[in-house]
Amino acid sequence: HVQLVQSGAEVKKPGSSINVSCVASGGGLNSYTINWVRQAPGQGLEWMGRIVPIFGAAHYAQQFQGRVTFTADDSTNTAYMELSSLKPEDTAVFFCVYQERDVSSWGQGTLVTVSS
């Protein structure tokens, strides 16, 4: 049973970058596809993209292209999401997600607050 544990909440300045980690337990990361989802306060869920660690391949949703990078470290079973050029409107909870057939596992979420 896959479990995902994310890094803790952070406060960042506008223009800076954030790196959120997502540690997978219950199997090697190379077995998974990890998706990332953003949820602004009081808003809906927004898909950011996905990474397939075994291929080192990532796909980014259009609205995040150029600003987000997904990476993965199989030796530590950790996936990372880096979002750059942060704006106050990037304040949100970020989730990592693994889903495959009848398995669905979400990280607990990481709150990123962007404020000067």
Added chain:
Amino acid sequence: DIQMTQSPSSLSASVGDRVTITCRAGQDIRSDLGWYQQKPGKAPRRLIYAASRLQSGVPSRFSGSGSGTEFTLTITSLQPEDFATYYCLQEYNFLWTFGQGTKVEVK
């Protein structure tokens, strides 16, 4: 990108009511759709996958139907713990799009 139109955006219901939520896809997505429940401060929880398959551990009062472009989530007898926000998610070709969400509130 495939657009998902979810309706209604909110509804008021009482315990024991039958509740229906609909998602319409902008193109044929076969059965690549799931339904999620989210409570405040929590990660979403998948209820239904592949349009109609019940996720393990989810009560049988939840059911999903549809294929192609029209999908429905039904709660047959609403329970107090079901007041939450519900989202559909299409996963066609591994490119995800969420519906806008439906908030189920106490009448």
